[in-house]
Amino acid sequence: MNYLTPTEAADAFRRAAIEKEKRPFPQFALMAVLGGAFIAFGGLLTVMVAGGMPGVAVANPGLVKFMAGALFPIGLIMVSVTGADLFTSDCAGFGFPLLRKELTLRRVAALLLISYLFNFIGAQLVAWLLSAHVGMLDKEPWHSYLHNLAGAKVDQAFWPVFVKGIGANWLVCLGMLMGFAGKDIAGKAIGIWIPVMLFVTLGYEHSIANMFFIPAAIYTGAEITWGAFILQNLIPATLGNIVGGMGLVGMVYGWLYLAES
Numbered sequence: 725m726n727y728l729t730p731t732e733a734a735d736a737f738r739r740a741a742i743e744k745e746k747r748p749f750p751q752f753a754l755m756a757v758l759g760g761a762f763i764a765f766g767g768l769l770t771v772m773v774a775g776g777m778p779g780v781a782v783a784n785p786g787l788v789k790f791m792a793g794a795l796f797p798i799g800l801i802m803v804s805v806t807g808a809d810l811f812t813s814d815c816a817g818f819g820f821p822l823l824r825k826e827l828t829l830r831r832v833a834a835l836l837l838i839s840y841l842f843n844f845i846g847a848q849l850v851a852w853l854l855s856a857h858v859g860m861l862d863k864e865p866w867h868s869y870l871h872n873l874a875g876a877k878v879d880q881a882f883w884p885v886f887v888k889g890i891g892a893n894w895l896v897c898l899g900m901l902m903g904f905a906g907k908d909i910a911g912k913a914i915g916i917w918i919p920v921m922l923f924v925t926l927g928y929e930h931s932i933a934n935m936f937f938i939p940a941a942i943y944t945g946a947e948i949t950w951g952a953f954i955l956q957n958l959i960p961a962t963l964g965n966i967v968g969g970m971g972l973v974g975m976v977y978g979w980l981y982l983a984e985s
Contacts, residue, residue: 760846766799775869819974889964
């Protein structure tokens with residue numbers, strides 16, 4: 725076969741997490757900065773392409789959603805192929821050795837926190853320095869598209885964002901698991917693309933992606949405060965991402981394929 729079995733893919737995901745845990749702090753932190761930046765690049769691409777289709781959006785809004793979904797996975801493919809670090813996929817990746825008691829809960833929590841914070845730094849490098857700072861998001865229709873997208877993400881109650889966060893990282897971590905099944909770049913890319921395209925098209929909430937979308941809108945004058953971003957979107961999305969990734973992929977597939985008898 726030109727792809728790994730589910731058991732082999734889950735074990736490859738587990739081994740990659742263990743190797744990552746062994747990295748010195750500066751290396752792990754840099755990998756996380758890169759991971760946040762790559763996800764932000766995927767977000768920027770969706771804004772530039774899907775946001776540049778206002779006429780299509782009026783006639784066929786579903787097509788614009790699909791276009792965003794089709795393009796965003798490029799960021800996660802870059803993360804996977806280059807070995808960068810991403811908090812959301814770590815929820816599943818570190819969940820596997822946690823289930824097998826190869827890592828402690830305290831160590832996993834520390835790794836997730838480091839990943840999350842440095843993903844944020846990487847996302848801001850793209851959101852501010854490589855996007856807002858150079859005027860890429862100042863003109864129409866991209867300006868309005870981004871502000872409307874960010875405003876809709878913030879203007880939600882806690883529970884819907886939490887549930888959408890579960891859906892987002894269930895699919896993202898499935899994408900990473902399916903990516904590990906690929907034995908070549910094409911197979912890896914296709915495995916990642918399918919679930920990630922699905923989560924973006926459906927409008928679920930991914931905390932690291934939102935570290936790009938919403939701050940980029942703030943940097944370009946959106947009437948969104950940092951407090952609203954953190955309290956109304958980032959916190960519930962993050963909690964949902966942890967449940968979706970660690971619970972529905974790390975624990976489920978760890979128990980199905982990696983649990984020691």
